[in-house]
Amino acid sequence: MSLVRAETRRLFRRRLTSVLLIGVVLVLAAFAAGTFASNQKATPAQVAAAKQEAMRQYQQAAADAGVQKLRCQAAAPGSAEAADFPPNCADIYTPRPSEFDYAWFLPETFDLRHEFPEMIALFALLMAAAAYLIGATFVGAEWHSGAMMNLLLWRPQRLVVLGTKLGVFLGWLAGATVLLGAAWAGTFRLIAEFRGDTGGMTSGVWQSFGLMGLRGLGLVLAAGAIGFALASLGRHTGMALGALIGLTAVQIGVYVLAGFSGLQFPEAYLVPLWGYVWLYQREVLEDWSCDGVTTGGGCMPETFTMTWQMAGVGSAVVLAVVVGAAMWAMRVRDVN
Amino acid sequence: MTPVLEISGLRKTYRSRKGARNALDGFDMVVEAGQVHGFLGPNGSGKTTTLRTLLGLIQPDGGHMTLLGREVPRHLPEVAGRVGAIVESPQFFGRFTAETTLSLLADAGGVDRGRVPEVLDLVGLRDRAKEKVKTYSLGMKQRLAVASALLKKPTLLILDEPANGLDPGGIREMRTLMRDLSASGMTVLLSSHILAEIQLICDSVTIISAGRRITAGSVAEVLARHDSGAVRVRLEPDTDQEEAARILREAGAQVTVETAGQLTVRDVTGPAQITRLLAQREIYLCELTPIAADLEDVFLELTGTTPVEGHHRQVDENALAASQDGWGR
Incomplete structure (x- = not known):
């Protein structure tokens, strides 16, 4: 010892x-x-605002995807415009709400x-x-x-x-x-x-x-x-x-x-x-x-x-x- | 008397890419209890290797060693508490104070820390005890090393060059300390190059060269063994120096004529014979002095390390090495 x-x-x-x-x-x-x-720490108001912003961005992305699908369907097959889209217009990406995490819009926590x-x-x-x-x-x-x-x-x-x-x-x-x-x-x-x-x-x-x-x-x-x-x-x-x-x-x-x-x-x-x-x-x-x-x-x-x-x-x-x-x-x- | 330290046939060979070197080549030594024993040898002769081997720092290649009656290194832990030692230059962790250094050693060895101030006072470091060791001079570190060796109140004290770096006052204090310790019953093994000190302090000596013992015994015995029996004779002024030399040679003496009026005479039965022989021829002396060998003369003669004018002796050059090829084989 x-x-x-x-x-x-x-x-x-x-x-x-x-x-x-x-x-x-x-x-x-x-x-x-x-x-x-x-x-x-995020306040309830900040959380609500972040959720609102996430929803707004989702809606904007969904609307943009909708417009692209319409343009795809409208394009004549074989035209120069049709070349910008996949053969099947349903393959155009459609955003989901879960992909827009409200945490992105919160202050650093x-x-x-x-x-x-x-x-x-x-x-x-x-x-x-x-x-x-x-x-x-x-x-x-x-x-x-x-x-x-x-x-x-x-x-x-x-x-x-x-x-x-x-x-x-x-x-x-x-x-x-x-x-x-x-x-x-x-x-x-x-x-x-x-x-x-x-x-x-x-x-x-x-x-x-x-x-x-x-x-x-x-x-x-x-x-x-x-x-x-x-x-x-x-x-x-x-x-x-x-x-x-x-x-x-x-x-x-x-x-x-x-x-x-x-x-x-x-x-x-x-x-x-x-x-x-x-x-x-x-x-x-x-x-x-x-x-x-x-x-x-x-x-x-x-x-x-x-x-x-x-x-x-x-x-x-x-x-x-x-x-x-x-x-x-x-x-x-x-x-x- | 009981031996406290016995070494017989100790061997140690250092091997390197350049070859093997016998540092110890069947070395023997005995130190009796209660003595101050001098351990002498030229640089590189194996003194420190012997002490390190004895203290378990170096593993021997052969031989037998006992300390305080116990075989070492096997039973060294049992006797270490009764053996105080310093080996070669004092080495301590420089950032600790002297007090901390000793108290840590005391803790490690199970010695009462209360003894620390006592030994620091004994070696003259009491007032500098709280200073870091790195600020110490070589002599102060040497004193601290001696203090560390004394801390355990050893039965056997082994000191390798304890006077290194000490000022003249310190050397004298060390000499007194050795005497006091010996008087208190402690056995001291003292390795040193200061031969006059050894002659003053020691009861017995061992001289080592090229890893072998070349002589051992009491200081008086060793000196007597190498006493030439020569006598210096100084004649009265205006005496016929050659005539005096002739008279003595006729009586069988070897006579060397030195400076004017001075002869060195060997192989006579005694100084009285010289005075009688010369007085019979009405030649009278004004001085008749026996020339006593001192330890330095004996050391230089036995180790073959007497300086020769115009020759730069190398550390491995000595009497035994020259004849036995003890080094660099």
């Missing part, structure tokens, strides 16, 4: 930890304030049910970036300054020391993420209450938000663990930052090579897409090369549905390899 206490103190004594956490809170607060300021998932994703990505940096500097600076060597003189149990550091960091990161996430959800619930719409918020919707939040927490913890492990492998914070640049270069290379080699769905090899799919549950990738697959002269792309389970397994393998390598290196490499 004494090592856990020491590592907790060390984590929060580090200025970068405080600076990054405060920075994240400020960015989130600024975003919430911007959302609050740029939205407003925050729809909790439809817009909050993007807020969860934003929160998770911001926290993941901070977690990566905090994790990397927490252990990277220790190695670089020689403080890790000092600690090992006191606790000559390498895996226990690195494991405790990682555990303490992830524990506090999980706590901070859950706490901030709850505050984030509460803030947007209030924004929707006062500057938006809370309609359709069934328990199922809240459950769906909760599950997305849990996946977001997983993303944050994985980013923190990978940043920590990379910096420990390289014994310097710079290793984790360099790995990010390296990953970008490798990803571009893989994407280009996959395209050249005719591999289908090269996007599936892009790690950022895994994060997206992990959060949003699925993404349909399309192959527009249309190798002989056509219908009526048009292209029917082949599709590949990437699910959050696939993204999760891929990410878990990467996480296990990186953290495992860091632990192995800690166990066998000399501390010079």
